[in-house]
Amino acid sequence: xxxxxxxxxxxxxxxxxxxxxxxxxxxxxxxxxxxxxxxxxxxxxxxxxxxxxxxxxxxxxxxxxxxxxxxxxxxxxxxxxxxxxxxxxxxxxxxxxxxxxxxxxxxxxxxxxxxxxxxxxxxxxxxxxxxxxxxxxxxxxxxxxxxxxxxxxxxxxxxxxxxxxxxxxxxxxxxxxxxxxxxxxxxxxxxxxxxxxxxxxxxxxxxxxxxxxxxxxxxxxxxxxxxxxxxxxxxxxxxxxxxxxxxxxxxxxxxxxxxxxxxxxxxxxxxxxxxxxxxxxxxxxxxxxxxxxxxxxxxxxxxxxxxxxxxxxxxxxxxxxxxxxxxxxxxxxxxxxxxxxxxxxxxxxxxxxxxxxxxxxxxxxxxxxxxxxxxxxxxxxxxxxxxxxxxxxxxxxxxxxxxxxxxxxxxxxxxxxxxxxxxxxxxxxxxxxxxxxxxxxxxxxxxxxxxxxxxxxxxxxxxxxxxxxxxxxxxxxxxxxxxxxxxxxxxxxxxxxxxxxxxxxxxxxxxxxxxxxxxxxxxxxxxxxxxxxxxxxxxxxxxxxxxxxxxxxxxxxxxxxxxxxxxxxxxxxxxxxxxxxxxxxxxxxxxxxxxxxxxxxxxxxxxxxxxxxxxxxxxxxxxxxxxxxxxxxxxxxxxxxxxxxxxxxxx
Amino acid sequence: xxxxxxxxxxxxxxxxxxxxxxxxxxxxxxxxxxxxxxxxxxxxxxxxxxxxxxxxxxxxxxxxxxxxxxxxxxxxxxxxxxxxxxxxxxxxxxxxxxxxxxxxxxxxxxxxxxxxxxxxxxxxxxxxxx
Numbered sequence: 138x139x140x141x142x143x144x145x146x147x148x149x150x151x152x153x154x155x156x157x158x159x160x161x162x163x164x165x166x167x168x169x170x171x172x173x174x175x176x177x178x179x180x181x182x183x184x185x186x187x188x189x190x191x192x193x194x195x196x197x198x199x200x201x202x203x204x205x206x207x208x209x210x211x212x213x214x215x216x217x218x219x220x221x222x223x224x225x226x227x228x229x230x231x232x233x234x235x236x237x238x239x240x241x242x243x244x245x246x247x248x249x250x251x252x253x254x255x256x257x258x259x260x261x262x263x264x265x266x267x268x269x270x271x272x273x274x275x276x277x278x279x280x281x282x283x284x285x286x287x288x289x290x291x292x293x294x295x296x297x298x299x300x301x302x303x304x305x306x307x308x309x310x311x312x313x314x315x316x317x318x319x320x321x322x323x324x325x326x327x328x329x330x331x332x333x334x335x336x337x338x339x340x341x342x343x344x345x346x347x348x349x350x351x352x353x354x355x356x357x358x359x360x361x362x363x364x365x366x367x368x369x370x371x372x373x374x375x376x377x378x379x380x381x382x383x384x385x386x387x388x389x390x391x392x393x394x395x396x397x398x399x400x401x402x403x404x405x406x407x408x409x410x411x412x413x414x415x416x417x418x419x420x421x422x423x424x425x426x427x428x429x430x431x432x433x434x435x436x437x438x439x440x441x442x443x444x445x446x447x448x449x450x451x452x453x454x455x456x457x458x459x460x461x462x463x464x465x466x467x468x469x470x471x472x473x474x475x476x477x478x479x480x481x482x483x484x485x486x487x488x489x490x491x492x493x494x495x496x497x498x499x500x501x502x503x504x505x506x507x508x509x510x511x512x513x514x515x516x517x518x519x520x521x522x523x524x525x526x527x528x529x530x531x532x533x534x535x536x537x538x539x540x541x542x543x544x545x546x547x548x549x550x551x552x553x554x555x556x557x558x559x560x561x562x563x564x565x566x567x568x569x570x571x572x573x574x575x576x577x578x579x580x581x582x583x584x585x586x587x588x589x590x591x592x593x594x595x596x597x598x599x600x601x602x603x604x605x606x607x608x609x610x611x612x613x614x615x616x617x618x619x620x621x622x623x624x625x626x627x628x629x630x631x632x633x634x635x636x637x638x639x640x641x642x643x644x645x646x647x648x649x650x651x652x653x654x655x656x657x658x659x660x661x662x663x664x665x666x667x668x669x670x671x672x673x674x675x676x677x678x679x680x681x682x683x684x685x686x687x688x689x690x691x692x693x694x695x696x697x698x699x700x701x702x703x704x705x706x707x708x709x710x711x712x713x714x715x716x717x718x719x720x721x722x723x724x725x726x727x728x729x730x731x732x733x734x735x736x737x738x739x740x741x742x743x744x745x746x747x748x749x750x751x752x753x754x755x756x757x758x759x760x761x762x763x764x765x766x767x768x769x770x771x772x773x774x775x776x777x778x779x780x781x782x783x784x785x786x787x788x
Numbered sequence: 789x790x791x792x793x794x795x796x797x798x799x800x801x802x803x804x805x806x807x808x809x810x811x812x813x814x815x816x817x818x819x820x821x822x823x824x825x826x827x828x829x830x831x832x833x834x835x836x837x838x839x840x841x842x843x844x845x846x847x848x849x850x851x852x853x854x855x856x857x858x859x860x861x862x863x864x865x866x867x868x869x870x871x872x873x874x875x876x877x878x879x880x881x882x883x884x885x886x887x888x889x890x891x892x893x894x895x896x897x898x899x900x901x902x903x904x905x906x907x908x909x910x911x912x913x914x915x916x917x918x
Contacts, residue, residue, distance in 0.1 A: 495878075496853075497878055497879065498853060498879045587915050588909055589849070589858065589906065590909075590915055590918075591906050591907040591909055591912055591915060592844075592846060592847065592848035592860050592904075592905060592906055592907075593845070593846025593847070593848040594907060594912060596846040596848075598845060600846060600848050606912075606915055606917075607914050609914075609918060610914040610917040624851070625851045627851055632918045633918070634918075708841065709852075711838075712838075712841045712842055712852050715838040715841055715842075715881060716879070716881040718887075719881030719882060719883050720881060720882075722884045722886045722887050723886075724887075725837050725883065725887045725888070726836050726837060728838050728841075786840075786845050786846070786848070786850070787840070787842075787844065787850055788844070788850035788851040788856075
């Protein structure tokens with residue numbers, strides 16, 4: 138409860154703008170016509186007008202008293218204190234689209250906080266702000282904050298929050314609100330207020346709160362940050378009362394910012410990890426399957442150490458930068474080896490069943506496991522530690538033989554130690570032989586990928602393989618970071634040599650379209666301070682949801698090379714529709730209706746220029762691609778964003 | 789359940805045929821028995837009927853719910869290709885003769901056979917740079 142409302146309950150006169158407006162309304166009504174005329178029109182029984190009563194002693198006294206306090210300046214505000222709290226959390230950026238319900242905090246950030254830690258990132262849409270946070274956190278290893286308008290802003294933000302939820306990424310979401318009904322102005326403040334704003338997103342945030350005091354805010358902000366950044370990570374939501382942000386602070390000395398201590402990641406049970414180590418050492422064909430395993434730069438080297446110790450295969454679902462792409466043990470494009478595995482260890486894999494099953498999208502849907510019946514399956518991860526019921530991102534239930542609840546990255550040191558302890562000379566020789574076979578197979582896979590990439594090399598529309606080969610050819614000697622792709626995990630991960638933790642940051646999580654452009658920009662924002670060359674390949678359909686992201690890129694001068702994979706279609710749906718038409722044996726030439734972006738084609742380079750971003754295209758001639766890439770990369774290296782519109786084949 | 793078992797068995801059979809696309813281990817094509825294909829009309833159909841959506845305009849392959857095979861320089865004989873189209877496995881749509889005649893399918897096959905396939909990577913500097 139705010140101080141202002143408390144004083145009202147104590148009987149203090151209300152000096153708010155509401156009473157002012159009420160008075161204005163009455164005055165306006167009076168001006169519309171005379172009361173006598175109105176009464177005549179309504180009633181056929183004219184009444185004798187009563188004489189006005191003479192003022193009594195109380196009313197007379199009120200009229201004689203000084204006017205209620207109506208200060209026009211204040212020297213402190215709740216927003217100032219909120220900024221002080223946010224500064225203790227080392228939050229670098231506050232992404233937002235400005236709105237009245239958080240004008241108090243907004244003003245405090247720029248003037249009390251000097252627009253530093255957090256610095257405002259102006260976004261033309263709340264979905265952009267959250268997705269920027271998702272991409273940023275996966276590169277920088279910590280969340281940024283975003284704030285949105287009451288109700289409608291949160292509704293805009295909600296899909297991106299769902300993507301971040303499914304992707305297990307922390308984002309500190311805040312939203313304005315006016316809790317007390319008697320404080321809301323007529324008009325927009327009512328539809329933009331809610332009793333429980335966070336209810337809209339409660340199914341896909343890890344925690345939420347609506348602080349009722351500034352002390353409450355301080356404690357909830359720290360709690361929110363801790364909950365969001367403790368595995369399994371996820372967005373959190375704080376609803377901030379507008380009065381709380383704006384009102385003067387009566388006694389700043391009584392407010393305390395608590396000490397923040399991050400929680401350690403939950404590690405798997407030692408005995409269970411020892412059991413897993415024994416299984417790994419004894420297995421003839423173990424396969425490690427990983428998805429969102431590497432949380433920090435320590436994750437990848439740990440997994441490499443485990444795999445090399447065992448000389449076992451690793452299949453990466455690429456939810457994070459888990460394992461070097463060219464490592465001899467990386468068998469991600471040889472998933473058929475799952476059928477020969479006698480032990481499969483799934484690390485931070487959200488949908489284990491989906492990874493281990495062949496599913497057939499036919500009239501009668503069917504599936505069969507990719508692994509043999511005798512294979513043992515072990516799950517290691519935090520996925521099961523926090524689940525919700527409604528949205529079904531949990532995937533189908535998978536039988537496992539050992540389920541270790543714990544953060545995989547945090548559990549790896551103990552697991553590695555136990556594995557090393559269990560290896561004798563005999564097993565070492567077996568492992569070495571196994572590793573050599575896997576290395577040879579890997580080499581063949583890479584060479585095959587290069588050969589496959591030559592098909593249609595001179596074709597127009599340009600093949601995705603050529604785009605990826607040409608792009609990598611020009612960036613491979615730079616400190617590059619690929620932060621988005623519209624072409625699945627095929628060409629970049631088959632062709633490029635990913636070795637560093639920031640060279641890849643996963644996908645959307647929930648599959649919500651409109652992720653790639655803003656999340657790439659968020660990742661580029663994180664890379665900017667490290668001087669990395671950020672590149673992304675995004676679909677044209679994805680771009681069309683959030684084109685104004687480019688304005689944010691230009692305004693904040695965030696260097697990013699964004700290549701629009703312009704296949705002039707919502708291509709996945711195009712293929713699905715083709716399958717439906719074929720299934721019905723009709724209209725197989727009609728599948729472009731409702732699935733393609735033509736008549737007119739979109740000129741993405743011109744769109745980019747309109748937002749103040751360097752743009753080139755559409756590029757259809759494959760021989761024009763390399764020079765255009767060179768110019769765009771030079772622009773990005775000078776610190777500016779650049780867009781290339783490349784007319785490409787579908788995938 | 790019976791339907792499911794039949795379906796899985798059927799898939800196993802057609803999957804074996806599907807392997808012939810990419811492995812190049814098909815039996816020798818009996819060209820003399822095959823319908824004569826028109827690659828020009830085949831190209832038109834390949835684009836109009838949506839084949840390119842999954843397999844690429846250059847027959848380079850692509851990705852649907854999984855990686856889709858390259859079809860340039862198709863190794864599958866035309867009769868097997870037509871049979872494959874009629875009862876395709878996995879997520880590949882099946883095309884009945886009502887929407888794609890044997891002649892049309894043979895034309896598409898001729899077009900795929902005419903497409904240049906893989907090249908020597910040593911002739912392509914960006915590939916060597918990978």
